[in-house]
Amino acid sequence: MKSSRALSCPSCAGPLSLPDGEIQGRCGHCGMPVRINGRVKRFIMKSSLDGTGALRTVRRMLCDRNTRRGALSRAKVDRPRLFYVPFWHVSAQIHGFASGLDPVWEEQEIQVAVDTDGNRHKVPSSGVTRMVRFRKGADSAFREIAFRSSLNMSAADLEPLGIPGLDEDAQLSIDGLGIQRTILPDGLEPLDRKPASEGIVVDPSVPLSQALAGADRYFSRLADGASGGLEQRWSSYAVTGRRVRLIFYPLWIVGFECDGRRYHVVLDGESGRAVRGILPGRSRDLNVLSAIVASIWALIPPLFLAVAASDGPMSGNAAAFIKCLPGILAALAVAAAGTWKLLGILDSISGKGSDVVI
Amino acid sequence: MWSSEPEVTALVCTDCGRTMSGLDDDIIHFCSGCRSVWSLESGRLVQFPFYTARTPSEQPGAPDLHLPFWLVRISTPGISILVRREHTSSPLEFPRNFDPSAERNLESITTEPEDRLVAVPAFLCERASRIGWRVTRHLTPVSDSDVPARALAGGVVTGGEAESLAGEIALIDMRRRNPGLAWAAALPDARLKGVMAVGFNLLAHGLQLAGIRLVLPYTTMADVRALIDFLDLTVPDG
Numbered sequence: 001m002k003s004s005r006a007l008s009c010p011s012c013a014g015p016l017s018l019p020d021g022e023i024q025g026r027c028g029h030c031g032m033p034v035r036i037n038g039r040v041k042r043f044i045m046k047s048s049l050d051g052t053g054a055l056r057t058v059r060r061m062l063c064d065r066n067t068r069r070g071a072l073s074r075a076k077v078d079r080p081r082l083f084y085v086p087f088w089h090v091s092a093q094i095h096g097f098a099s100g101l102d103p104v105w106e107e108q109e110i111q112v113a114v115d116t117d118g119n120r121h122k123v124p125s126s127g128v129t130r131m132v133r134f135r136k137g138a139d140s141a142f143r144e145i146a147f148r149s150s151l152n153m154s155a156a157d158l159e160p161l162g163i164p165g166l167d168e169d170a171q172l173s174i175d176g177l178g179i180q181r182t183i184l185p186d187g188l189e190p191l192d193r194k195p196a197s198e199g200i201v202v203d204p205s206v207p208l209s210q211a212l213a214g215a216d217r218y219f220s221r222l223a224d225g226a227s228g229g230l231e232q233r234w235s236s237y238a239v240t241g242r243r244v245r246l247i248f249y250p251l252w253i254v255g256f257e258c259d260g261r262r263y264h265v266v267l268d269g270e271s272g273r274a275v276r277g278i279l280p281g282r283s284r285d286l287n288v289l290s291a292i293v294a295s296i297w298a299l300i301p302p303l304f305l306a307v308a309a310s311d312g313p314m315s316g317n318a319a320a321f322i323k324c325l326p327g328i329l330a331a332l333a334v335a336a337a338g339t340w341k342l343l344g345i346l347d348s349i350s351g352k353g354s355d356v357v358i
Numbered sequence: 359m360w361s362s363e364p365e366v367t368a369l370v371c372t373d374c375g376r377t378m379s380g381l382d383d384d385i386i387h388f389c390s391g392c393r394s395v396w397s398l399e400s401g402r403l404v405q406f407p408f409y410t411a412r413t414p415s416e417q418p419g420a421p422d423l424h425l426p427f428w429l430v431r432i433s434t435p436g437i438s439i440l441v442r443r444e445h446t447s448s449p450l451e452f453p454r455n456f457d458p459s460a461e462r463n464l465e466s467i468t469t470e471p472e473d474r475l476v477a478v479p480a481f482l483c484e485r486a487s488r489i490g491w492r493v494t495r496h497l498t499p500v501s502d503s504d505v506p507a508r509a510l511a512g513g514v515v516t517g518g519e520a521e522s523l524a525g526e527i528a529l530i531d532m533r534r535r536n537p538g539l540a541w542a543a544a545l546p547d548a549r550l551k552g553v554m555a556v557g558f559n560l561l562a563h564g565l566q567l568a569g570i571r572l573v574l575p576y577t578t579m580a581d582v583r584a585l586i587d588f589l590d591l592t593v594p595d596g
Contacts (some may be wrong), residue, residue, distance in 0.1 A: 010368040024369075024382050033369040033377050037401040040381050095423075095487040096526045101452055111464055137447040140538045144530075146485045231452035232461060238526050240519035241482045243383055263578045 010179050010347065019193030040208065040246045041088075044193035045137040045178070046084055046267030047199065047250035054080040057272060058265050061252060061279060068258070068280040075263075075280075080201035082250035082269065085158060085165065087179055088206065090215035091150035091245075094223050096237025098145060100230030101138035107131050124188065133332040138231065143224045145237050151215045152179055155204035155246065161253065162276040168218035178270040179249050185270055201248055215242075251275065278357055297342055301335060361397050367401050379413050384481055384512030395426070395510070395553040397517060407552035411477075424555040426477035426480040426513040426521035427490070429499055430526045431551045433473040434513060438543040440464045441536050464540060469532060475499065475551060476527050478520040482512025490527045499554045510555045521548040 023034050033065035049057075055077060060319040062072040109129050113122035154165040164170070166181050178185040219239050227272035229235045250269025255262065258280045265277030368377045369387060373404050376391035383399050387396045387403070396403040409429060477493040479486045515523070525545035533539040 005538070010366050012371065016366060024380075033379060035367045035369055035398065037365060037367060038444050093482055093486060093525060095485070097487075097530065097533070099533070099541075100456070101446060103451070135451070137449065138452065140442050140446070140540070142533055142539070144488070146487065148484070149483070196466040231454060232456050232540065233454060234414045234528060236529060236545065238519065240515045240523050241484065242519075243514065334438035 007036065019191070040244050042246045042248065043188040044248040045185055045188055045249070045250055045270055046190045048249075049252060049267060049269050051080045051198075051252075052081070053272060054082075054254055054267050056273070057267055058254045058256070061274065061277075062266065064140050064279075066279075066282065068282050071280045074192070075256045075258040077254065080252050080254045083198050083251050083253060084201045085251055086155035086202055087202040087247045087249060088153045088155045088204070088208065088211035088215075089150060089184060089245040089247050090153070090211060090221055090242065091148065092215070092239050092242045093148045094145060094219050094237055094239050096145040096223065096235065098141075098143045098227030098233055098235035100141055100143035100227060100233035102230055103138050104136045104213050105133050105134040107133050110176065114252070141230055143230075144228055145223050147222070147226075148223055149219060150182060150184075151218050152181055152184065153206070153214055155206045155211065156202050156203060161251075161264075162278075163251075163266065168214040168221075171281060177249075177268055177275050179247065185249075187211065187270075191248065199250065204246065212242070212244070255302060258331045289332070301332075304331070304335075361424045365401075366550035367398065367403065369403075371396065372403065373405070380512040383514045385516055386510075386513035388426075388455065388512070388555075397553075399517065406550065409501050409552055409554040411493070411497035411517060411554055411556045424510045424557050426510055427477040427493060427554045427556055428480050428513075428515065428517065428524070429551040429554050430476045430478055430524035430548045431473070432476050432524060432546045432548055434469070434544075434546040435544065436471045436536060437470045437532075439467050439469060439536060439539060440541045441467055441531070441538045442540045443538060458541065461540075467536060469571055472546070476524045476548075477554060477556075478515070478527065479525045480520065480553065481511065486523060487526050487530055489531050490523065493556060494527065494531075497554075497556065513553075517550045519565070521550060526546040529559055555583075 007018070008014065009016045009027040009032055009165040011032040011034075012027060012030040014027060016027055017034060018025045021044075022036070023039040023041050024033070025032050058077060058080075059072060061067065062075055075320040087216055108131070110132050110220065111132055112128040113124050114128055116120050118223060143186045151168060153167045153245070158165060166179075170181055216239065223235065223237045223239075252267040253264060254267065257263070261280070263278050263280060265279070266275045267273065268275050362458075369380065370376070371378060371389035371392060371394060373394050374389060374392040375521055378387040378389050378396065380387050385398050387398065388394075389396065393408060395406050395408040397406055398404075410424075411427075440458060441464070442461060446461070446463065458464060475494070476490065477497065477499075479493075483489055520553045526547050528546045529539075529542065532542070
């Protein structure tokens with residue numbers, strides 16, 4: 001995975017070779033400190049999970065009680081693949097102010113009018129009171145805006161893996177993923193110093209300019225929030241010290257085939273937890289169970305009739321048959337109602353999805 | 359085209375030929391040989407006039423660290439502003455965004471013409487506009503001072519960003535002189551003048567300046583170690 005790009009030293013014109021993740025270094029020939037322009041410092045989160053651990057996790061999931069019985073023995077699991085997916089990390093400080101009017105409220109206890117005589121004629125009651133908030137006026141307010149913020153944004157499309165993208169508008173966190181919209185995991189290392197020994201580093205497909213524009217929109221929203229609650233507001237702020245990093249985050253993808261279908265699971269390389277995935281569900285087991293239950297149920301009426309015909313009221317004694325007729329009809333009605341109910345249950349079981357989606 | 363951004367920039371002072379060191383995000387570089395200041399703009403080093411200011415601390419001892427401040431010239435022939443009284447007794451609700459026709463007791467003022475320098479922190483810190491305002495008030499840049507040989511820490515705020523932040527600092531000052539400032543017709547015109555080094559006695563006072571905590575410029579990830587090495591700070595283990 002270690003890669004380098006040859007450039008020439010502006011001082012001695014000798015070949016200059018710096019690892020991809022570095023933006024600053026020294027010429028190997030003349031020792032001149034140099035800066036590579038237009039590059040972004042890169043960091044990587046090393047995967048604490050290895051291939052064996054990823055396989056073990058998926059095998060454990062295939063033994064789970066929610067997954068299909070025997071799926072583990074039938075599944076043909078591929079070799080786990082490690083991907084380092086890119087995220088833009090933009091940080092900045094925002095300074096400015098917001099001025100406006102801050103409403104002043106006053107609480108007063110007032111008497112509540114009650115209908116004492118039942119004639120919808122309400123009169124103030126001396127005993128019943130409640131607190132009411134009145135707007136008294138407004139104070140001139142001047143609020144300082146001063147904060148630092150950062151934002152992580154997906155630099156590659158992860159939707160095909162079922163992972164929603166992180167951007168300035170993302171409201172939901174990604175369950176199970178160590179990197180979130182504003183949270184960076186601990187343990188990031190410069191990409192140049194300890195290159196990953198295995199895994200594929202995914203190139204960013206979202207341009208830096210797009211990430212910066214998104215971050216600026218996000219910072220603007222935060223700055224506008226500082227004047228929340230103010231009326232007649234007027235604000236002004238400056239975003240300074242923008243710094244951009246490219247973070248590569250480890251994700252394991254384990255694919256497997258089970259009962260003629262392809263499945264995959266995405267695992268967080270840092271925490272080892274499943275982020276997204278599809279596993280074979282238990283609906284096939286339920287279908288077999290449904291068929292067995294339906295067959296047993298279907299055998300009950302003929303058996304009942306056979307017993308009745310041989311020893312019971314239908315064996316020849318007409319008086320006894322007439323005497324038991326209401327009971328027989330009631331039993332048949334109950335059986336019909338039960339059958340109707342059972343059909344509904346079986347239908348709902350067979351209507352369920354055949355896969356477990358994480 | 360000659361004007362395209364060069365791929366590689368040599369961090370060398372073109373005045374004296376000495377190499378300049380800095381951290382990855384540094385935009386401002388200091389040449390300790392000829393004591394000149396350079397800013398990296400579009401891949402090229404641009405020299406700026408260099409000034410110094412005495413440390414605001416009265417404590418004895420040489421400063422451990424010199425932090426860079428952009429000096430920005432603020433000039434305006436006078437700005438039209440609206441000022442409101444401290445308290446408005448109206449029980450009515452006002453619109454969310456400023457509307458001069460919604461309020462009655464707004465006073466229209468034209469500020470005095472001004473032409474002065476504003477110091478803008480070129481490093482990252484918690485309350486940059488307030489620190490800049492205090493440094494502007496208390497320190498005077500001097501160009502012929504004996505600049506200590508100790509290197510000036512690099513800055514990460516670009517010249518363009520410094521100009522916009524200088525406008526905010528000028529507005530804070532304007533608001534102090536005009537309490538109840540509700541609106542200004544324009545921000546003051548800001549132009550870069552140079553870079554000023556302000557000395558801090560970091561080890562004696564911690565990361566404090568005028569009661570405001572400084573966040574060192576390089577608190578992200580692995581850069582902390584680089585800054586500690588750069589400053590030769592002794593950090594206890596654990």
